[in-house]
Amino acid sequence: MKRIDAVIKPFKLDEVRASVVALGVSGLTIFEVNGFGRQKGHTEMYRGTEYSVDFLPKILLSVVVPEALVEAVVDAIVKSARTGKIGDGKIFVSSLDEVIRIRTGERGANAI
16 A cells, blocks of 8 residues: 655645546545745735745645555646646655554555
């Protein structure tokens, strides 16, 4: 099993969710986060005063899938989250040692 974490632009969430669910993924978790990468934030004007916004709003989407679905899910996220502009995000894939469903005690792939 693998955990896929994707940092994406907030307005792309619905499109990414639809593409991942279409592959048969049964659940995902999202977090509203703030951060920066190469974008380094930006400046804004408020009441005539310019100020710096160092952290930009992003969505962190987390999904656990069997190894057989990893490439398909990653490809779906890349295709649906890409705008071609700086700040599109990143995808991190990591291995999971164990998954346990609290309600039933199921373990492994049955717990996804």
